[in-house]
Amino acid sequence: MTEPFLLAKGITKRFGALTALSNVDLEIRRGEVLALLGDNGAGKSTFIKVLAGAHAPSDGQLLVEGHPVSFNSPKDAAAAGIATIFQELALSENLSIAENVFLGREMKRSVFGVPFLKRAEMKKRVGDLLVELDAHISDPSAAVGSLSGGQRQAVAICRALNLNAKMVIMDEPTAALAVAETRKVLELTRRLATRGCAVVLISHNISDVFEVADRMVVFRRGRKVAERLRDQTTPEEIVAFITGAHADVRALEKTR
Amino acid sequence: MINVLPRGAVVEKRELLLLAACVLAIALFAIASPFFATADNAVTILRNSVELLLISLGMSLLLAMGGVDVSIGTVMGLAAFVIGRLLTAAVDPSLAALAGILAGTALGMVTGAVVVFGRIPAIVATLGLLGVYKAAIYLALGGAWLSGLPPTLTEMLQVRIVGVPIAVIVIALSYGVIWLAMRRTPFGLHLLAVGNSEEKARLQGVNTKLIQFSTFVISGTLAGVAAVFYIGTYRNVEMTIGSTLALDAIAAVVLGGTSILGGKCSLLGTVLGVLLLRILQNGLLLVGVPSLWQAVVTGALLIGVLSIEGLSGRLQLKFAGATQ
Structure with a gap:
């Protein structure tokens, strides 16, 4: 097995007296879709916020490609190649697809010291990315406000890829989508992994997870209670882990 | 706000509509008053538009960015006071002009700092500053107008470059530079993104x-x-200097199609909005409507445009919902 892209060792996060995450070990590999599952308040959101640089862990260590890192802001995480696609997509609806993909990191040429946009090049690059992702969006100059929810997810994924993200965290990408759109976004998720990205997917939808994830990790009350390869588990077992009905979880929770 | 208009079109429907409104207003006033359709009056209208065109350019950017500045008229007033004082002290008019411009820049920095670093909504912050600047003008003037200023600056501004008045050149340059910045540089993209949603940007x-x-x-x-x-034009600074400018500018900019909610900007629309406003104000005066009614007309236009936009926005949403 190759070296994991990201290694989390003993990650703990306390908010005052509340322990939101307790001693979580996890490996995230390139080319793999890893699903994080768990009930509300199980700690998955806190965990991805630690990965995304939004929260500093109280304890434990993160290693990216074998090197210890400490993220003080989402910018640090982005610099390490980690991109987060939030459920409330951070896209500017009044700007075009191409403009959104490049916003904050535009291609420019300097004329007498004034940075001018290379619009044609940005449009072409985004057009190529959309074709590569098979996103079924023909015009990169269309306004994002005119797109459907699934298409917007595709734009957000394009943006992450364009920033050379090596790991993409997706928070409930299909939560608000219709069935056909969900299919498309799951395909995109799969394609990200095929391109060599490490993908972390948070979802409540067990059937979605079984469709795309290679590996699943279940969180419960701030702890990692299970880790399974898709081929070695069933939706019933995963649900039992999430709800705490599984014998392993009972045994684990008794020891605490 | 969802903008589904094709982007990149140089002239949009809104601008054509405004142009038609200008032509219609000119035609109606020309019939109603023999004094309207004269070369002299055309010059008067354009002359009266100079300050508003410059102020409205800044206001277009502010509204498109999701901000506003209701104190902008008093900022012009304070800058005018600086220029007036320097002229009476026999300072070179070009230096006095530069000092006035820099005074405007400095006050812009103050407003910007209060809004951005004080994290106060622009409408509230600039309303507060309006009170402060107004008092500053009163105190500076000491209860009397600054009038009968030496004509040095006025003479300087009489210069024409290849027959074009300096005011026209300055306005064209200002609009040209900002149009380029909005369309061709990251600044424009970023400004529109902030206007759409500061958090997302x-x-x-x-x-x-x-x-x-x-x-x-x-x-x-x-x-x-x-x-x-x-x-340069009036050679005096009165107590109420610039008091109608902010309302006029907001009305002209919104009339021109820049969104009051931010995220959309039309500079050509702003120019047409200013001209339409000034044509209406001039024409109404000439047909005998007391000047007191000017502010009423401006206010009514502003409210009218916004309510029509609100209504059509709701209708658009309704149709969009029906077709999905």
């Missing part, structure tokens, strides 16, 4: 504070430039 890596601050500085600088032309 920040998450996308836009330096939102820098954009907001610099927009207020640009607007203040333009108010300083407006002050130069104001003094």
Whole structure:
């Protein structure tokens, strides 16, 4: 097995007296879709916020490609190649697809010291990315406000890829989508992994997870209670882990 | 706000509509008053538009960015006071003009700092500053007009370059530079992104504070430039200087199609909006409507346009919902 892209060792996060995450070990590999599952308040959101640089862990260590890192802001995480696609997509609806993909990191040429946009090049690059992702969006100059929810997810994924993200965290990408759109976004998720990205997917939808994830990790009350390869588990077992009905979880929770 | 218009079109329907409104207004006033359709009156209308065109340019950026500045008229007033004082002290008119412009820039920085770093909504912050600046003008003037200023600046501004008045050149240059910045540089993209949603723009890596601050500085600088032309024309600073400018500018900009909610900007629309407003104000005066009614007309136009936009926006949403 190759070296994991990201290694989390003993990650703990306390908010005052509340322990939101307790001693979580996890490996995230390139080319793999890893699903994080768990009930509300199980700690998955806190965990991805630690990965995304939004929260500093109280304890434990993160290693990216074998090197210890400490993220003080989402910018640090982005610099390490980690991109987060939030459920409330951070896209500017009044700007075009191409403009959104490049916003904050535009291609420019300097004329007498004034940075001018290379619009044609940005449009072409985004057009190529959309074709590569098979996103079924023909015009990169269309306004994002005119797109459907699934298409917007595709734009957000394009943006992450364009920033050379090596790991993409997706928070409930299909939560608000219709069935056909969900299919498309799951395909995109799969394609990200095929391109060599490490993908972390948070979802409540067990059937979605079984469709795309290679590996699943279940969180419960701030702890990692299970880790399974898709081929070695069933939706019933995963649900039992999430709800705490599984014998392993009972045994684990008794020891605490 | 969802903008589904084709982007990149140079002239949109809104601008054509405004142009038609201008032509219609001109035709009606020409019939109603023998004094309207004369070369002299055309010059008067254009002359009266100079300050408003400059102030409205800054206001277009502010509204598109999701901000506003209701104190901008008094910023022009304070800059005009600086120029007036320097002229009476026999300072070289070009230096006095430069000092006025810099005064505008400095006040823009103050407004920008209060809004951005004080984290106060622009409408509230600039309303507070309006009170402060107004009092500053009263105190500076000491209860009397600054009048009978030496004509040095006025003479300087009489210069024409290849027959074109300096005011026209300055306005064309200002609009040209800002149009380029909006369409062709990251500044324009970032400004529109902030106008759409500051939070989302920040998450996308836009330096939102820098954009907001610099927009207020640009607007203040333009108010300083407006002050130069104001003094050049009127050669006095009165107590109520610039008091109608902010309302006029907001009305003209919104009329022109820039969104009051931010995220959309039309500079050509702003020019047409200013001209339509000034044509209406001039024409109504000539057909015998007391000048007291000017502000009523401006206010009614502003409210009218916004309610029509609100209504059509709701209708659009309704149809969009029906077709999905």
